[in-house]
Amino acid sequence: MTKLDDALAAAIGRYRQAHPRSEAALTRARAVLPGGNTRSSLWNAPFPLCVVGGHGCRIRDVDEHEYIDSLGEFTAGIFGHSSPVLAAAVADAHARGINLSSHTPYEVALAERLVERFPSIDRVRFANSGTEANLMAINAARLATGRERVIVFENGYHGGVATFIPGADRVNAPYAFDVLPFDDIDAAVVAFAKGPEVAAVLVEPMQGAGGCRVASPAFLQSLRDLTRKSGTVLIFDEIQTARMAFGGLQERLGIVPDMTTLGKFFGGGMAFGAFGGKAEIMDLFDPSRPGALPHAGTFNNNSLTMAAGIAAIDHYLSADTLNALFDRGEAFRNRLNAAFIANAAPFEATGIGSILNIHACLDAPQDAVAARRLLQFEVLAEGCYFAPRGLIALSLAITEAEIETFFAALDRALGRLMPVLSEVH
Numbered sequence: 001m002t003k004l005d006d007a008l009a010a011a012i013g014r015y016r017q018a019h020p021r022s023e024a025a026l027t028r029a030r031a032v033l034p035g036g037n038t039r040s041s042l043w044n045a046p047f048p049l050c051v052v053g054g055h056g057c058r059i060r061d062v063d064e065h066e067y068i069d070s071l072g073e074f075t076a077g078i079f080g081h082s083s084p085v086l087a088a089a090v091a092d093a094h095a096r097g098i099n100l101s102s103h104t105p106y107e108v109a110l111a112e113r114l115v116e117r118f119p120s121i122d123r124v125r126f127a128n129s130g131t132e133a134n135l136m137a138i139n140a141a142r143l144a145t146g147r148e149r150v151i152v153f154e155n156g157y158h159g160g161v162a163t164f165i166p167g168a169d170r171v172n173a174p175y176a177f178d179v180l181p182f183d184d185i186d187a188a189v190v191a192f193a194k195g196p197e198v199a200a201v202l203v204e205p206m207q208g209a210g211g212c213r214v215a216s217p218a219f220l221q222s223l224r225d226l227t228r229k230s231g232t233v234l235i236f237d238e239i240q241t242a243r244m245a246f247g248g249l250q251e252r253l254g255i256v257p258d259m260t261t262l263g264k265f266f267g268g269g270m271a272f273g274a275f276g277g278k279a280e281i282m283d284l285f286d287p288s289r290p291g292a293l294p295h296a297g298t299f300n301n302n303s304l305t306m307a308a309g310i311a312a313i314d315h316y317l318s319a320d321t322l323n324a325l326f327d328r329g330e331a332f333r334n335r336l337n338a339a340f341i342a343n344a345a346p347f348e349a350t351g352i353g354s355i356l357n358i359h360a361c362l363d364a365p366q367d368a369v370a371a372r373r374l375l376q377f378e379v380l381a382e383g384c385y386f387a388p389r390g391l392i393a394l395s396l397a398i399t400e401a402e403i404e405t406f407f408a409a410l411d412r413a414l415g416r417l418m419p420v421l422s423e424v425h
């Protein structure tokens with residue numbers, strides 16, 4: 001055991017002592033859920049927190065601790081918790097009657113709002129998750145082009161069955177994926193030189209689950225140029241990055257893809273996904289046409305999601321609000337990196353706007369993992385929650401006061417950690 005391992009074991013010991021009911025909750029869950037878990041990304045050994053509620057930017061666990069929620073449901077929880085606006089929209093839709101077995105006015109109103117925001121979307125279809133939206137976008141591209149190959153990128157994440165993070169890809173849907181290095185223009189040029197048989201390029205403008213790695217504008221522009229020349233459908237997965245501006249990160253980049261996938265917060269906190277694009281592709285799904293592509297789904301237009309999405313857009317997601325959140329996130333990440341440098345702490349935060357990931361910069365991979373986990377446990381003990389993998393996604397509910405609280409917590413945590421970490425790197 002190194003000093004770092006000892007420090008991590010001690011932090012986990014303190015965590016265990018402070019959270020007996022979370023541990024008991026996992027023990028109970030293990031009998032009926034594999035490992036007590038139904039969403040792999042939430043796992044955190046020895047047991048994740050059992051969270052019983054939240055209000056604004058704070059969550060409460062079953063052991064009665066309160067935390068500043070700096071994770072924001074892995075970017076979906078941009079509104080904070082218990083928004084009265086969203087609660088009223090959902091209650092109103094429920095009171096009018098849900099599960100209506102036909103078209104409703106809601107889906108049109110939500111679609112109009114999305115089409116207005118994204119020049120890349122002439123028409124949109126709704127789904128129940130981002131994963132489903134990406135699979136349907138791939139299907140649309142394959143069938144529109146009559147081609148099979150789909151280019152994706154190392155460490156990309158497009159859903160539980162379309163992930164290119166090493167080790168996580170064994171349950172992927174069986175498409176003809178070509179996995180290229182991310183942000184590598186030469187590799188993309190070589191792949192396209194092989195011939196015009198690529199149906200789609202599916203790319204996150206910033207890889208979210210892959211560690212908040214931002215693609216260079218030049219790389220994305222070269223993908224735009226290569227796909228345009230070869231008749232390939234360029235799909236931007238903006239499921240995380242759509243919050244970067246009124247029209248998503250594509251607006252900031254000035255690049256218009258052929259298709260865009262959305263998810264997370266555009267459903268106002270309900271289960272949601274959407275894929276949209278040029279009319280010539282999306283109209284393949286027009287059911288009044290002979291030979292239309294099917295896209296079924298009991299809950300595609302469920303009134304609760306549609307109503308929450310409309311209220312979310314109208315109340316929270318204006319250009320000014322999203323631009324201010326972007327700036328706050330940029331300032332947050334810069335301040336975080338300044339704090340790491342000032343403490344000579346071996347960490348770095350990457351990302352863009354309000355989504356960022358803390359990485360431990362240590363040579364040995366097992367030391368890097370231990371250091372990152374140690375930081376997460378120490379900051380948690382100070383009352384601030386973020387993902388064990390280092391992800392932070394600021395919500396609109398986090399104010400400057402909570403940011404000050406976060407940095408004070410980080411300072412105390414680094415004060416305890418640095419005697420250990422300074423011996424490692």
Ligand SMILES: Cc1ncc(COP(=O)(O)O)c(C=O)c1O
Pocket residue numbers: 074128129130131132134157158159160204208209237238239240263264272273
């Ligand atoms: C970029 C990206 N694409 C797709 C997905 C999948 O969305 P969902 O979890 O709603 O299926 C996610 C989820 O984290 C994501 O971050």
